[in-house]
Amino acid sequence: VTDEPPAPSAAERAIARARQVMRQSTLREILALAARPGVISFAVGLPATSLFPAEGLARAAAELLAIDRRALQYGIPYPPLKGQIVELMRLRGVTCRPEQVFLTTGSQQGMDLLVRLLLVPGGRVMLESTVYDGMPMAIKRLEPEILAVPTDLDHGIDVDAVERHLRAGPAPAFLYLITDGHNPLGVSLGEAQRRRLALLARQHRMPILEDDAYGFLYYGEPGESPAPPLRAHEDEWVYYLGSFSKILAPGLRTGWIVAPEALLPTLAALKHGADLDTPSFGQRMISSYLGTGELPGHLARLRAEYRERRDALLAALEGRLAGAVRWNRPLAGMFVWVELPERIDTAELVRTAIEDEKVAFSPGAAFAVQGSRHADHCLRLAFAHLTPAEIAEGVERLARVIERALG
C-alpha cells in the first residue's frame, strides 16, 4: 500500500504560487527590529503623529456625527470633497474638474486600481531602478516584465533612458514615478524633465502614473514656488495620484486619482470589486475639516516643522559624516538618501546598527527593482516623524556604526 499524498487541489496550487510570488523582502523583519523600545528609527516613512490636526479632526468628527448620520452609511464618493480636491489641485498648479477626480481608499489603492486597469498578466511596466516599494507590491502578483530606467539622488529619472526604451519598442503599460520629494531618493525633477516626460507620454500614448504624495511638503526659499507636477503639462496621459496621508493623516486612508473622465466608470467598477466604497466617514471628516479653512495654516506649519527637521538631519550628516558618505538636500518630502562606499552592505549594517547603537534605517535594497544589487550600499533616512534632537542623536549613533564599518 503506497501512501502517496493526493495531487494538490487548485486552491493549494494557487496558494503555493501566491506565497512564492508575494514573499516579502527582509524589510518587514527589519521594521520589527526597528520598533524595539529605545531605537531611534529613521526606517519608516511616517508623518509626525504630534503634528496631526487632531483637534480640528475631532471637532469635524463630532459635528458630523451630531448632524448627519449618513457619514456612517454606504455612500457614493462625496461630491463636496471632489470640489475641494479640485481647489487643492489648483494650489499645486493643476487645473482639473470634479468629473476627473476619483476617490480612493488611500493612494496605494489608487495604484492598485490603475494597475488593474492598465496591466495584464505578464505585461510590461517601466519603473525607476530605485522605486517606492508600494508599486512593486501592487504589480508583483501579475508578474510583469519590468523595464528599469536609471535614476539617482541628484537628478532623478534619466529621461534619455526613458526615450531610448520607447523608441526601441512598443510602449509599456505605464511608467510610474514620483515627481517631487521622491521616495526613497528625496529628489525633485527639474522643469525640463517634467516637460519632456509629459510629451513622451503623449507621443507614445503611455500613461505616466504620477505619485504626488509629497508635493505639498515643499521646502523652497520664501518667494520660490515649486514646479507644478506633470499633470499640469498633460491632462490625457498623466494620471495623478494624490493623498491626504502626508498632509492630514494616513489613518483616514483617503486619496484620489485625477484621470481622464472617460476612465472613471471603469475605475468605479474595479473599485466596486476591490472594496465597494471609500470610507464615508473619512471622506466627510476630511471635507468638514477642509471646510473650516484651516488647511493652509496647517500646511504652512507642517512645512516649517519638516523643514527644520530636514535641516537638522543635513546639519548632523555634515557635522559627523562629511567625506565618508554622500547624500542630497531634498526640496520636498520626508526622505534623505545616503550613499556609502560600495563595499558596505546596508542590509547587514542595519542589523548591527539596531543591535549595537539602537538606530535604524531602511537599507537601499528594499527599494531596488527586481532584486537588483545597485543600491546595496545605500540607505534611506525618513526624518518627518523625529524631532531635531532625536535626529541629532540618531545621526550620532549612525555615524559611530558607519565609522566602525569603514574601519
Place this chain on the structure above:
Amino acid sequence: VTDEPPAPSAAERAIARARQVMRQSTLREILALAARPGVISFAVGLPATSLFPAEGLARAAAELLAIDRRALQYGIPYPPLKGQIVELMRLRGVTCRPEQVFLTTGSQQGMDLLVRLLLVPGGRVMLESTVYDGMPMAIKRLEPEILAVPTDLDHGIDVDAVERHLRAGPAPAFLYLITDGHNPLGVSLGEAQRRRLALLARQHRMPILEDDAYGFLYYGEPGESPAPPLRAHEDEWVYYLGSFSKILAPGLRTGWIVAPEALLPTLAALKHGADLDTPSFGQRMISSYLGTGELPGHLARLRAEYRERRDALLAALEGRLAGAVRWNRPLAGMFVWVELPERIDTAELVRTAIEDEKVAFSPGAAFAVQGSRHADHCLRLAFAHLTPAEIAEGVERLARVIERALG
C-alpha cells in the same frame, strides 16, 4: 496620403479590455432612478441609518482623538480589535484565535484578497446561480470559468449539485456562499447542509468562502439559537468573511477574515499591494465602542427593529399579493426574495414601478450568474432601512404595479 490611426498602445488595449470585462449591469442605472425624491426604494441593501449607534461612536471618536493620536497614523492591524473579534465569533458559535483573524477594509476587500490568493486568470469558481453581486464583481476581471449550482429561496444551495460537480472533475478554486440571511434569497441553510458542505470542502481541499455579513441579524423565536456557520464545523477549508457594516456602520469600512494562520502572511502581502493598511481610525473607533460593552444591547435592538420591519413586509405581501406571487420568510438578514409569474420581466417592471408608482426594487437579473435568465421574473426587496409604515406604503404601490402587469 493615408491618415490611418496608429496601432493602439498597450495601455489603450488594456483599457478597452477592462472596459468590456467590467461593464456594469443596468442595475447602476436603476439605482440612480431609485434615488429620485419620493421613491420608496427596496432596491439597495442598506442598514438603517437611524439605528447606527452614532452617539456611542461619536464618544469613541472623541475619546480616541483626545488620548491617542496614533488613531490617525499608519498602523499594524489593531491587536485589541482582533481579540474582540474572537469574542464576537464565539457569539456566533465559532472558536478561533487572534492569529487567525485578518482585518480588511470591509468585507468586499476580504473577498477581493481571497480571490487574489486563490484564483488564477481563467481559473474555475463555484457559485450559486443566484448570488450576491459583490463576488462576480471581485472575480470578473480574471474571467474565470463559473460552475453554477442551483439554489432557491426555500432551501438555498443544492448540496447534491455541489457534490456532483466535485465528483465529476477537479475542484474549483473555491465555492462562495452566504450561510445565513442570504443576499439576495433571504434563505438560511439547514444544519445538515452546513455539515455536508464543510465535509465536502475538506474532502476536496476546496476552500469555501463563507460570507457571514448577516448572521448576527437573526430573527428566530426567543429561546431558539441559530445554527452556527460552516466555520464552526471546519477550521481549515472554510474561510470566514465577517463585517461590521451591518451590525455597526458600513461607513467605517471594517471587516475581517478568519482563515488558517499559515495564510495570513500572504494575505498581508496582498493587502499591502491593495491598500497598505485598514484605516486605523475606524479600527480603533470600533474597538473603543466594543470596549464599552454596548454592542449586545445594540444588536438586540437591531434584531427587534429589523424583525418588526421584516414582519411588516411579510404582512403587507400577504395582505396584497398572496396568490399572485411567491416569497419566503427570512430567518436572518435584510432581504425578501419574490418570484413573479415567469412571463414578467422585472428589469422592465422596475422602470414602470419607479415611473408610475414611485417604488423601486432590485430585479432578479442583477443577481443571476453569467447573465443567466433564470431570475428574470424575480425581485429582491431590501427592508432594513425602511420603517414599517414606509414598507406598507411601498408594498401597496408595488402591488398596483404587479397587478397591472399581471393584467
